[in-house]
Amino acid sequence: MPEQRSVLGVTQWVLAGGLASVAVDLDVIALVLARSGKEERLKQFRNPVQIQRKFNLFMDTIAETGILKTAMKTHFIISAVLILLSYCFLRPYFLPVTLGVVSHLLSDAPHLRKLNTPR
Numbered sequence: 816m817p818e819q820r821s822v823l824g825v826t827q828w829v830l831a832g833g834l835a836s837v838a839v840d841l842d843v844i845a846l847v848l849a850r851s852g853k854e855e856r857l858k859q860f861r862n863p864v865q866i867q868r869k870f871n872l873f874m875d876t877i878a879e880t881g882i883l884k885t886a887m888k889t890h891f892i893i894s895a896v897l898i899l900l901s902y903c904f905l906r907p908y909f910l911p912v913t914l915g916v917v918s919h920l921l922s923d924a925p926h927l928r929k930l931n932t933p934r
Contacts, residue, residue: 831908832915835897839919842889846882854880874926887927894920 844863851857856876860866866873877883894916901912 828908828911831901831905832911832918835901835912835915836919838897839890839893839916842893843877843882843886846886846889847877850880850882856880857882883926887923890920890923 844866847857847860847866851861857880859869860873860876874883877886897916898909898913901909905912
């Protein structure tokens with residue numbers, strides 16, 4: 816019985832961290848959907864599968880349209896809110912949520928170089 820409980824606990828931690836990491840990127844999808852009506856280049860990225868297939872083109876496009884700069888700000892806001900909510904309401908999941916959010920932000924760090932490239 817204790818083995819079963821520990822496997823379930825680890826699974827819950829992995830799910831909490833993974834879902835928190837994914838939740839941080841929802842702002843990018845929302846920004847793309849909102850701006851795609853005005854920006855023709857973004858229409859192909861309304862589908863998240865297309866984002867995955869053409870990731871480098873997607874990153875170049877959102878950098879050129881200014882969405883990347885906005886997304887970095889919203890990423891930090893959403894990250895802070897997720898960590899705060901997990902601390903206040905889901906204390907047993909505070910650590911995995913924090914790890915998921917921080918690891919997501921660290922994985923996004925290499926894309927910051929696109930902010931400084933000339934357009």
